[in-house]
Structure formats: structure tokens, C-alpha cells
Amino acid sequence: MKISQPQASLGRLLVIGSAVAWSFAGTFTKGVEANVWTVLFWRGLLAAGMMLAYLAWRHGPSDIIDATKLGAPDLAGATAGCVATICFIAALKNTAIANVGIIYATAPFAAAGIGWLLMQERPALATMVAAGFCLVGVVVMVSGWAGTPNLTATCWRSP
Numbered sequence: 247m248k249i250s251q252p253q254a255s256l257g258r259l260l261v262i263g264s265a266v267a268w269s270f271a272g273t274f275t276k277g278v279e280a281n282v283w284t285v286l287f288w289r290g291l292l293a294a295g296m297m298l299a300y301l302a303w304r305h306g307p308s309d310i311i312d313a314t315k316l317g318a319p320d321l322a323g324a325t326a327g328c329v330a331t332i333c334f335i336a337a338l339k340n341t342a343i344a345n346v347g348i349i350y351a352t353a354p355f356a357a358a359g360i361g362w363l364l365m366q367e368r369p370a371l372a373t374m375v376a377a378g379f380c381l382v383g384v385v386v387m388v389s390g391w392a393g394t395p396n397l398t399a400t401c402w403r404s405p
């Protein structure tokens with residue numbers, strides 16, 4: 247399927263917009279004076295409402311939910327997404343946003359490793375170079391060379 251230039255441009259803008267919006271998750275989560283489960287409840291309710299509204303607009307009300315089309319991979323993906331969201335919000339509520347960001351920055355490495363091990367996907371040289379720069383940034387942040395937070399001192403110090 248060939249993608250037109252306007253579609254590609256829109257796709258790039260949507261990815262950039264989602265990255266900007268996602269970057270505020272820590273600030274908004276820390277700013278809410280509620281416990282983890284309350285934040286998760288309202289976040290889930292809002293997300294479900296927005297997704298249902300989009301699906302109704304895109305596919306019509308009769309095709310919003312057809313759970314019979316869901317298979318084991320779909321349910322496994324949904325479960326993994328739920329667990330990841332719970333862990334992400336709990337981490338943001340219980341530690342510094344920067345520490346969560348450092349750990350979250352390693353997610354592309356985990357995805358690439360899983361893709362390589364399970365699907366024999368070989369990353370391109372440009373991808374490896376970009377990953378190398380990202381890894382240097384993670385090492386700098388974890389080691390404390392750039393100032394706080396020093397994740398090694400924060401997480402593994404003796405009581």
C-alpha cells in the first residue's frame with residue numbers, strides 16, 4: 247500500500263503530537279492529589295469513552311464492540327497494556343518523574359531485543375546508531391554524571 251505525501255505528513259504530525267502529549271503524563275499524574283487506583287479509574291474511564299466515541303464515528307455505532315472477533319493475541323495485548331498502565335501510573339505516583347522517564351527510555355531496547363530474539367528482526371544500522379545515542383543518554387542519567395537524579399544512588403542505597 248502506497249502512502250501519499252499528505253498522509254505521511256499527517257502521520258508524522260500525529261506521532262509528534264502524541265509524543266508531546268505523552269511527555270506531560272508525569273506532570274499531570276503527579277499534579278493530581280488522588281491515589282493510584284483513583285487515577286487509574288478516571289484515566290481508564292476517559293480513555294474508554296474517547297475510544298468508543300472514535301470507533302462510533304469511524305465505524306458506526308453497530309460495529310463498536312464485537313468481542314467475538316478478539317482472539318488470544320488480542321486479549322494478551324490488552325492485558326499487557328493494562329498491566330503496563332497500572333505499573334506506569336503507580337511508578338509515577340511513588341517515585342520521581344525523572345526516574346520513571348529513565349526506565350521508560352529503555353523500552354525501545356527491550357522491544358528491539360524481543361523482536362530480535364523472537365522474530366529474528368535485524369535492526370538497520372541507522373537504528374543501531376540512534377539506539378547507541380539513546381543508550382549513552384540513559385547511562386548518563388542513571389550514573390548521575392549530569393546531576394540529579396542519580397538512579398543508582400536513589401534505588402540501591404543502603405537504608
